[in-house]
Amino acid sequence: MKKFIYNLVLAVILLLNIVGIYGQEKSALSHDFELEVEGEYRYFYDDGLFNGQESHFPSIAFRPEYTVAWNKGYESINFTGFFRFDRDDERTHWDIRELYYQKAKGNWELSVGLKKVYWGVTESNHLVDIINQTDQVESFDGEEKLGQPMVQFTYTTDSFGSFDFFYLPYHRKRTFAGRKGRLRFPVVIDKDDLAYESGAEQWRQDLAVRWSHFFGAFDLGVSHFYGNGREPLFTFDNFGNINAFYPVINQTGIDLQITHNAYLWKLESIYRSANAQDFFALVAGLEYTFSNIDGNGLDIGFIGEYLYDDRDALSLNGLQNDLFFGSRIAFNDVKDTSILVGGITDLESSSTIFSIEASRRIWQSWKAEVEARIFSNIDAHEFILSNFQNDSFLRFSISKYF
Numbered sequence: 001m002k003k004f005i006y007n008l009v010l011a012v013i014l015l016l017n018i019v020g021i022y023g024q025e026k027s028a029l030s031h032d033f034e035l036e037v038e039g040e041y042r043y044f045y046d047d048g049l050f051n052g053q054e055s056h057f058p059s060i061a062f063r064p065e066y067t068v069a070w071n072k073g074y075e076s077i078n079f080t081g082f083f084r085f086d087r088d089d090e091r092t093h094w095d096i097r098e099l100y101y102q103k104a105k106g107n108w109e110l111s112v113g114l115k116k117v118y119w120g121v122t123e124s125n126h127l128v129d130i131i132n133q134t135d136q137v138e139s140f141d142g143e144e145k146l147g148q149p150m151v152q153f154t155y156t157t158d159s160f161g162s163f164d165f166f167y168l169p170y171h172r173k174r175t176f177a178g179r180k181g182r183l184r185f186p187v188v189i190d191k192d193d194l195a196y197e198s199g200a201e202q203w204r205q206d207l208a209v210r211w212s213h214f215f216g217a218f219d220l221g222v223s224h225f226y227g228n229g230r231e232p233l234f235t236f237d238n239f240g241n242i243n244a245f246y247p248v249i250n251q252t253g254i255d256l257q258i259t260h261n262a263y264l265w266k267l268e269s270i271y272r273s274a275n276a277q278d279f280f281a282l283v284a285g286l287e288y289t290f291s292n293i294d295g296n297g298l299d300i301g302f303i304g305e306y307l308y309d310d311r312d313a314l315s316l317n318g319l320q321n322d323l324f325f326g327s328r329i330a331f332n333d334v335k336d337t338s339i340l341v342g343g344i345t346d347l348e349s350s351s352t353i354f355s356i357e358a359s360r361r362i363w364q365s366w367k368a369e370v371e372a373r374i375f376s377n378i379d380a381h382e383f384i385l386s387n388f389q390n391d392s393f394l395r396f397s398i399s400k401y402f
Contacts, residue, residue, distance in 0.1 A: 029070050036063040040397040044182050046390040052179040059086035063097075075103045080116075080147075084138070090178035091137040097147045109154040114147035117166075119210065119223060120268055121257040122283040124305045124324035124344060127268045128253035130225050131208060133172040140183060140373055141355075146172050161213025168206035171196075171228040171246065182391045187242050194232055195245040197275065204228050204248070221255040233276055247274040262289050266305070281309040285324070297332030303342065321347050326355075335361045349379035365402070371395040 042057040061084040069076035080097040100113025120126040132145035151167040173191040177184035198204040206227025213220055229249040234242060251272040258265040269282035285305025293300060305324040326342025337360040345352040354374040361367050371394070378389040 029068060030073070032065075032067045034065045035402040036065075036399050037061075037402070038063070038397050038399040040395065042182075042393055042395045044391055044393045046392060048182065049387065049390040050184070050186055053182055053184075054087060054180045057087045057091075057182075059084055059091070061085075071103075074105060075101075077101050088137070088178045088181035090175055090181060093137065093175065095135070095146055097145075099147065100150075107156045109152075109156075111150070111152040111154075114149050115152065116145050116147060117150075117152070118145075119221060119253070119255060121219070121255050121266045122268045122285060122305055123266075123287070123303055123326065124285075124342070125268075125283050125307055127270045127281055127283060128221070128223055128255050130223075130230055130251055130253070131166065131168070133174055133230050136174050136176055137181070148172065161211055164208075164210045164212075166206075166208040166210075168208065168227060169203070171202040171204060171206065173202070173246070174230070174232060182393065183388050185242060185387050189242065189244070193244075196228060197245055197247045198228060202228070217259045219257045219259070221253075223251075223253045223255075225249070225251045225253075229272075229274065233274075247276050249274045262291065263287070264289075277311070279309065279311045281307075281311075283307050287328075289328075297330075299328075299330045299332060301328040301330075302326075303328060307344070323347055337361075346379070346382075349382070350377035351379045351382055351385055352376045353385075362398075365400060367399045367401070369395075369397045369399075 038061040040059045040061065042059075044053075044055045044057075048054070061082070064079070064081045066079045067076055077100070079099045081094070082097050083094040084092060086092045096114050098113070098115050100111050100115045102109065102111045104110075117131040118126075118129055119131070120129045126142065131150070132148045134142045135144040135146050136142075138144040148168060149170045151169075153165045154162060155165075156162045173194055175191050176189040179188050196202065196204070204227060206225070208223065208225040208227075210221060210223035212222075227248065228246050229251075232244045233247050234244045249272050251270055253268070253270040256265075256267040264287040265285075266287065267282070267284045269280075269284075271280050272278065283305055285303065287301050287303045289299055289301035291299050303324070303326045307320075307322045307324060309320040311320060322344050324342060324344045326340065329339040329341075331337040337358075339356070339358045341356045343352055343354045352375075354372075354376065356370070356372045358371075359367060359369045372392075374392045375385065375389055378385050380386055
């Protein structure tokens with residue numbers, strides 16, 4: 001079924017390509033191709049909590065990107081692919097991150113195909129970002145997303161902001177780590193075993209809308225989503241077996257950022273309702289940046305955020321009453337060196353997660369990255385994080401761009 005929808009979208013885009021290109025006989029075509037090849041090594045320095053888990057995970061990934069544009073750049077076809085080969089069978093996967101036709105004219109824009117859309121302003125958790133499914137096996141923090149089939153129409157006004165309308169014809173399931181993998185539950189979860197509340201299953205027709213505008217120092221977004229939730233709902237029976245399904249949800253969200261001198265005040269909040277579960281969640285915080293400290297472009301920012309989720313222990317991300325603290329360091333040098341360090345601590349227990357992410361270009365077309373996640377004093381009563389207490393890891397990667 002997945003192949004069918006990909007082929008269908010590809011056929012639509014190719015048809016639009018033919019119509020668009022040959023309908024513009026005098027329009028010059030512009031092409032752009034890039035390829036990133038990444039070698040990665042992840043090392044989990046504690047023995048696995050569950051049988052079969054490994055500690056060493058070398059892998060290689062490919063990220064090709066291609067764009068063809070015409071009609072003076074107002075029409076284009078955009079492609080971003082992804083493939084990783086990893087020791088964990090479930091982490092060996094491929095995806096079409098983006099493959100869509102886009103047309104812009106006047107104050108409106110239309111996109112048709114598989115695309116990634118990002119909403120949100122906070123650092124530690126992206127509550128309002130609901131259009132795309134999370135690529136769970138690719139990143140612990142949920143930053144990586146799968147391509148979402150969609151029709152997106154954007155209408156921009158001078159006085160009333162921008163309006164985005166989304167038609168989402170197909171739902172994509174989240175993949176979880178395999179038997180050898182880390183950051184998993186005691187029972188290996190096969191994504192194909194996860195059911196749907198909706199009788200239409202993955203073919204339920206979802207809808208979303210977002211309004212965004214800025215007022216001086218205020219950047220505001222209000223969104224609503226109706227359809228299959230991107231986050232599965234987990235329940236456990238008396239024997240410890242995991243049951244999970246994707247509920248039909250209504251989610252209303254708000255994201256706000258206020259810029260005042262060196263201060264950034266940030267807020268994301270959602271209310272999600274479903275037959276099985278209603279809840280409210282928010283992330284609120286502040287970022288302050290000391291700019292050009294050494295006279296050579298060094299910026300150091302300090303971040304503090306509070307996270308609340310009234311699902312308590314049933315929160316899938318484990319962030320129900322927590323405090324995030326961190327620092328963002330940007331050297332603004334020719335090598336684009338940057339460091340992000342931080343930690344999330346539970347205000348009701350001893351559970352703490354420390355993290356560091358650093359990147360730097362080397363030579364002209366290479367990039368090196370280092371990441372560390374450390375799980376410290378995880379409380380046994382933590383519904384999610386207790387499964388990851390032995391999964392602190394280091395990740396090293398080096399990428400070549402062609």
